[in-house]
Amino acid sequence: MPTETKIGFIGAGQMAEALARGFINQNMVEAEHVFCTDPVEARKEVFRSFGTVPVDGNIAVAEAAEVIFIAVKPQYVPVVLREISPKLTEKHLIVSIAAGVTLAVLTEAAGPKAKIIRVMPNTPCLVGETAAAMCLGHGAGSADADLLQRLFESVGRIFRVDEKLLSAVTGLSGSGPAYIFLVIEALSDGGVRAGLPRDVAQALAAQTVLGSAKLVLETGKHPGALKDMVTSPAGTTIAGVHELEKAGIRAAFMNAVTAASARADELAE
Numbered sequence: 232m233p234t235e236t237k238i239g240f241i242g243a244g245q246m247a248e249a250l251a252r253g254f255i256n257q258n259m260v261e262a263e264h265v266f267c268t269d270p271v272e273a274r275k276e277v278f279r280s281f282g283t284v285p286v287d288g289n290i291a292v293a294e295a296a297e298v299i300f301i302a303v304k305p306q307y308v309p310v311v312l313r314e315i316s317p318k319l320t321e322k323h324l325i326v327s328i329a330a331g332v333t334l335a336v337l338t339e340a341a342g343p344k345a346k347i348i349r350v351m352p353n354t355p356c357l358v359g360e361t362a363a364a365m366c367l368g369h370g371a372g373s374a375d376a377d378l379l380q381r382l383f384e385s386v387g388r389i390f391r392v393d394e395k396l397l398s399a400v401t402g403l404s405g406s407g408p409a410y411i412f413l414v415i416e417a418l419s420d421g422g423v424r425a426g427l428p429r430d431v432a433q434a435l436a437a438q439t440v441l442g443s444a445k446l447v448l449e450t451g452k453h454p455g456a457l458k459d460m461v462t463s464p465a466g467t468t469i470a471g472v473h474e475l476e477k478a479g480i481r482a483a484f485m486n487a488v489t490a491a492s493a494r495a496d497e498l499a500e
């Protein structure tokens with residue numbers, strides 16, 4: 232059932248669009264109860280194209296919505312919150328999706344009245360498969376957490392974490408779709424290298440990632456055990472796995488998550 236809560240997005244960019252479309256597609260909110268603003272008119276047009284209500288200026292979003300997603304780049308978050316803070320009341324829930332911007336910074340900029348929650352989502356919310364985590368800040372209680380839980384469970388999975396782990400979430404699942412898009416692109420290139428048409432290679436690569444992820448999530452088996460189910464003795468798979476191990480693929484992915492998490496911590500400084 233759509234929530235009657237009015238939702239606003241300050242910043243109508245890629246992540247805001249993925250969230251707004253996801254919530255609407257999953258019937259969690261009526262499009263006419265979704266408000267947004269953005270200095271780039273074309274972004275407002277995109278939001279208008281799927282039935283939401285672009286308004287002029289960030290204060291207008293605070294006046295129209297109770298749940299306000301702060302979806303600007305991290306460096307702009309404090310100035311945006313200071314701009315709208317005179318309009319914020321105890322009924323407002325500020326949901327920051329900005330990498331690295333801490334609850335302390337959010338609370339200082341938003342002022343003493345608004346409730347604050349940080350969420351780190353990712354772009355597969357657009358297709359109902361986000362991996363997200365949240366941590367509660369100033370004034371946010373169980374009702375606020377439950378509302379966000381319902382919203383995000385409609386577009387994937389969300390976990391509660393301590394704020395000190397949110398940079399790890401950012402580096403793993405926030406940035407993670409980009410790592411997997413690289414994997415899909417590289418697997419597709421391997422397929423083309425072996426003679427497959429690009430469209431077939433890309434579809435096979437993406438479906439292999441999707442199916443493998445579903446096997447992990449739905450069987451609960453360890454990825455290593457599932458890998459061992461594929462690697463026939465002296466077969467094709469172990470030859471491929473050996474090449475990946477020689478290339479240090481495990482360390483490469485660990486390093487990617489570590490670097491992205493560290494960057495999130497830098498953004499917090």
Ligand SMILES: NC(=O)C1=CN([C@@H]2O[C@H](COP(=O)(O)OP(=O)(O)OC[C@H]3O[C@@H](n4cnc5c(N)ncnc54)[C@H](O)[C@@H]3O)[C@@H](O)[C@H]2O)C=CC1
Nearest residue numbers: 241242243244245246269271302303304305328329330352
């Ligand atoms: N793109 C992603 O996959 C994810 C992004 N995030 C976070 O979401 C936030 C937005 O990221 P993206 O959507 O990728 O960026 P984006 O650049 O696509 O969107 C940001 C939007 O904010 C607008 N904007 C800039 N200054 C503004 C202001 N003063 N008031 C209102 N709007 C303003 C820009 O015109 C732009 O359209 C960032 O803080 C990022 O860390 C979090 C998780 C995933």
Ligand SMILES: O=C(O)[C@@H]1CCC=N1
Nearest residue numbers: 329330401405406407
């Ligand atoms: O790259 C970024 O900074 C944002 C945060 C997580 C995904 N995209």
